Amino acid sequence: MKTATRRLDAESIxxxxxxxxxxxxxxxxxxxxxxxxxxxxxxxxxHNDNRPGSFRVNLESGGFKCFACASSGGDIIKFLMLRDGLEFSEALKTLAEEWGLA
Ligand SMILES: [Zn+2]
Structure with missing residues (x-):
């Protein structure tokens, strides 16, 4: 059964x-x-980075990786969770609001 309100989910974001x-x-x-x-x-x-060159992002998958502090993650949702200390659902909400996806 479908609900009227659009569910906030990672796939659509x-x-x-x-x-x-x-x-x-x-x-x-x-x-x-x-x-x-x-x-x-x-x-x-x-990390407290002052030398560019260590941090790479994947513009297709949304992956990210730092060769200096070994931060790595799956996608843009994980990026936001790690950087801002958010729960998964909070990260989805933030993305939806900031990008007008809700
Ligand atoms: Zn780093």
Whole structure:
């Protein structure tokens, strides 16, 4: 049975929000990406980073990886959870609100 209100779920958020757009908005020090796939994400938000080059983001899958502090994760939802200390459902809500996906 379907409900009238749209359920907030990870699948629809990830379908509607391109990792490329997300990371370019969330990572102010990220250089303009030259291509899709893994790109330089600028300074790592997970450690006190002052040397760009260690933090990479995947503009297709939303994955991220830091070679300096070993932060790595699955997708943009995990990124937000780790960076802002959010629960899964809080991260979904934040994404939906900030990107008008709700
Ligand atoms: Zn790091």
């Amino acid at each position: 990830k379908r509607d929000l391109a990792p490329c757009d997300f990371y370019r908005a969330e990572l102010p020090t990220m250089p303009p990406p030259k291509r899709f796939g893994w790109a330089d994400g600028g300074l790592c938000p997970f």
